[in-house]
Amino acid sequence: MNDGARTAPAPDDGGRAARSAVVVGGGLAGVTAALALADAGVRVTLLEGRPRLGGLAFSFQRGELTVDNGQHVYLRCCTAYRWFLDRIGGAELAPLQDRLDVPVVDLAKPEGRRLGRLRRDPLPVPLHLGRSLAAYPHLSLAERAAVGRAALALKGLDPADPALDSQDFGSWLAAHGQSARAIEALWDLVGVATLNAVAGDASLGLAAMVFKTGLLSDPGAADIGWAHVPLGELHDRLARKALDSAGVRTEVRSRVTSVSAMENGGWRVEVPGERLESDAVVLAVPQREAHALLPPGALDAPERLLGIGTAPILNVHVVYDRKVLARPFFAALGTRVQWVFDRTHASGLRSGQYLALSQSAAQDDIDLPVAELRRRYLPELERLIPGTRGAVPKDFFVTRERTATFAPAPGVGRLRPGARTKAPGLYLAGAWTATGWPATMESAVRSGVSAADAALSALGRPRPSRLFAFEEAA
Incomplete structure (x- = not known):
C-alpha cells in the first residue's frame, strides 16, 4: 500500500x-x-x-452526574430499534412499559392543576384507548367524540400517498372538527414529541404514519420504553x-x-x-x-x-436537594413545559432528585441565556410539581440541540x-x-x-x- x-x-x-x-x-x-x-x-x-x-443520543459527565444530552424514548412499535438493542445486548437496560400509561398534568383550567391519564386497556384497536379517551378530563365531551371521529378518518389514510406529504396536519385536523384545545391537549401532546413540530408545521403524511402506527395498529404499539442507564x-x-x-x-x-x-x-x-x-x-x-x-x-x-430543514430540541436539567416527584415521567399542558422525566438513578445522583425536561420544537427558547431559561422554567415546575415548593435547586443547566432532527414540514x-x-x-x-x-x-x-x-x-x-x-x- x-x-x-x-x-x-x-x-x-x-x-x-x-x-x-x-x-x-x-x-x-x-x-x-x-x-x-x-x-x-x-x-x-x-x-x-x-x-x-x-x-x-449520547451522555457526558457533569461533576457526579452522568447526563444524557436529551431524553430519548421509543415505542413498542419501534421494532428496528428494539432489534438494535438486542443486537448490542442492551434490551434489558431500556425496558418497555407493561402497558401505555402517560400522566398528563394540566395547568390551563381555572380550577387549577388537574391530572389526567392516557392509558390503554387489554382490548383490540381502537377499543384499547376508548375508556381512557372517554374519561380524559382535559377535553370536553364533544371534543372527545370529535377526536374519535378524526381518529377513524386518520386510520383510513395511506401515509405513503405523496399527496399527504404536501398537506399540513393542522389544517387536516381543523377540517375534521378538531378544536384548538383538542390539538393542544391530545394531537400535539403526542405529535410534538414524535415529530418535533406542532401540527400546523408537520407533514400530514408523517403525522398519519405516527398516529396510525403508534395508536391505531396494535394495542401495545405505543407502550413507551426508555433507557434506565x-x-x-x-x-x-x-x-x-x-x-x-x-x-x-x-x-x-x-x-x-x-x-x-x-x-x-x-x-x-x-x-x-x-x-x-x-x-x-x-x-x-x-x-x-x-x-x-x-x-x-x-x-x-x-x-x-x-432543502431538508432542521428543528431544535431544548433540554432543561434541574437537580433538587430532595425528592420532589414520585412518577418516572409525565406530560404537561397549559405551560411551556412539555415532558418531565426523573433521571436520578440513571445519572448516578446519590442524594436529591434530578429532573430532565424535554422541549421539542423549541425555536422560541433554544437560544435564550441560561439565566432567562431558569427564570422561565423553575416557576413552571413549582406550579406543576407541588413537591418542588420549598425544595432548593442545587443545579440548573441546559443542553441544546439546534439541529436535533430534520424538520417534518x-x-x-x-x-x-x-x-x-x-x-x-x-x-x-x-x-x-x-x-x-x-x-x-x-x-x-x-x-x-x-x-x-x-x-x-x-x-x-x-x-x-x-x-x-x-x-x-x-
Missing part, C-alpha cells in the same frame, strides 16, 4: 476476495450499517469524527463492544474529508493522515455533511438535501433520498433519509438496515438472517 492507503484484500472462508466497506458516521444509523455488513462477512471500518459513538452505556460502550466482537475497525476522532470513486470501481475515503480504499461506502451523517461529501453525479438533485418527503445513490457502491443512511418515519432512533436504525441491505445486494452477500428479524415482528 502506498501513501497511507489501507485496503482489506484478505480472502474469506469461501476463497473469494473479502469485500470491504467504510461507514462514515458513528450514530445509530452508522453503527447499524456497520454491524449488518460485518455480520454478512464484509470487512468494515467505521469512522466517526467525534470522540464517541451515538450521534445525537445513561445513553452512552447503550449507544457508545455496548455499541462499541458489539462492533469489536463483529470485527469492525472503529475509529473515533476521524473526520472524513473526502469520498471519491476509483477507476477500478472501488472507493477512496480520506481522513487526516490516512486514505482508505473499499468496495462500498455508507455515508451515515447529517444531510448537509452528506451533501458536502457526495461526489458529482451521485444524486440527480443533490441540492434537495440542503409539508413537502419534506420528496426531498428525502433513498439508501441507493446513482454512484455504484455509495449508499446513504440517517434518520433524514426516506425511511417513512420521522426523525427518531427508529428511523436511524431503519436507514442503516436499508443502506446495508443495498450494499450487500451489490456486493453479492446474503442478508444476515437476524438482521431482518424485526421486519417479522412489525
Whole structure:
C-alpha cells in the first residue's frame, strides 16, 4: 500500500476476495450499517469524527452526574430499534412499559392543576384507548367524540400517498372538527414529541404514519420504553463492544474529508493522515455533511438535501436537594413545559432528585441565556410539581440541540433520498433519509438496515438472517 492507503484484500472462508466497506458516521444509523455488513462477512471500518459513538443520543459527565444530552424514548412499535438493542445486548437496560400509561398534568383550567391519564386497556384497536379517551378530563365531551371521529378518518389514510406529504396536519385536523384545545391537549401532546413540530408545521403524511402506527395498529404499539442507564452505556460502550466482537475497525476522532470513486470501481475515503480504499461506502451523517461529501453525479438533485430543514430540541436539567416527584415521567399542558422525566438513578445522583425536561420544537427558547431559561422554567415546575415548593435547586443547566432532527414540514418527503445513490457502491443512511418515519432512533436504525441491505445486494452477500428479524415482528 502506498501513501497511507489501507485496503482489506484478505480472502474469506469461501476463497473469494473479502469485500470491504467504510461507514462514515458513528450514530445509530452508522453503527447499524456497520454491524449488518460485518455480520454478512464484509470487512468494515467505521469512522466517526467525534470522540464517541451515538450521534445525537449520547451522555457526558457533569461533576457526579452522568447526563444524557436529551431524553430519548421509543415505542413498542419501534421494532428496528428494539432489534438494535438486542443486537448490542442492551434490551434489558431500556425496558418497555407493561402497558401505555402517560400522566398528563394540566395547568390551563381555572380550577387549577388537574391530572389526567392516557392509558390503554387489554382490548383490540381502537377499543384499547376508548375508556381512557372517554374519561380524559382535559377535553370536553364533544371534543372527545370529535377526536374519535378524526381518529377513524386518520386510520383510513395511506401515509405513503405523496399527496399527504404536501398537506399540513393542522389544517387536516381543523377540517375534521378538531378544536384548538383538542390539538393542544391530545394531537400535539403526542405529535410534538414524535415529530418535533406542532401540527400546523408537520407533514400530514408523517403525522398519519405516527398516529396510525403508534395508536391505531396494535394495542401495545405505543407502550413507551426508555433507557434506565445513561445513553452512552447503550449507544457508545455496548455499541462499541458489539462492533469489536463483529470485527469492525472503529475509529473515533476521524473526520472524513473526502469520498471519491476509483477507476477500478472501488472507493477512496480520506481522513487526516490516512486514505482508505473499499468496495462500498455508507455515508451515515447529517444531510448537509452528506451533501458536502457526495461526489458529482451521485444524486440527480443533490441540492434537495440542503432543502431538508432542521428543528431544535431544548433540554432543561434541574437537580433538587430532595425528592420532589414520585412518577418516572409525565406530560404537561397549559405551560411551556412539555415532558418531565426523573433521571436520578440513571445519572448516578446519590442524594436529591434530578429532573430532565424535554422541549421539542423549541425555536422560541433554544437560544435564550441560561439565566432567562431558569427564570422561565423553575416557576413552571413549582406550579406543576407541588413537591418542588420549598425544595432548593442545587443545579440548573441546559443542553441544546439546534439541529436535533430534520424538520417534518409539508413537502419534506420528496426531498428525502433513498439508501441507493446513482454512484455504484455509495449508499446513504440517517434518520433524514426516506425511511417513512420521522426523525427518531427508529428511523436511524431503519436507514442503516436499508443502506446495508443495498450494499450487500451489490456486493453479492446474503442478508444476515437476524438482521431482518424485526421486519417479522412489525
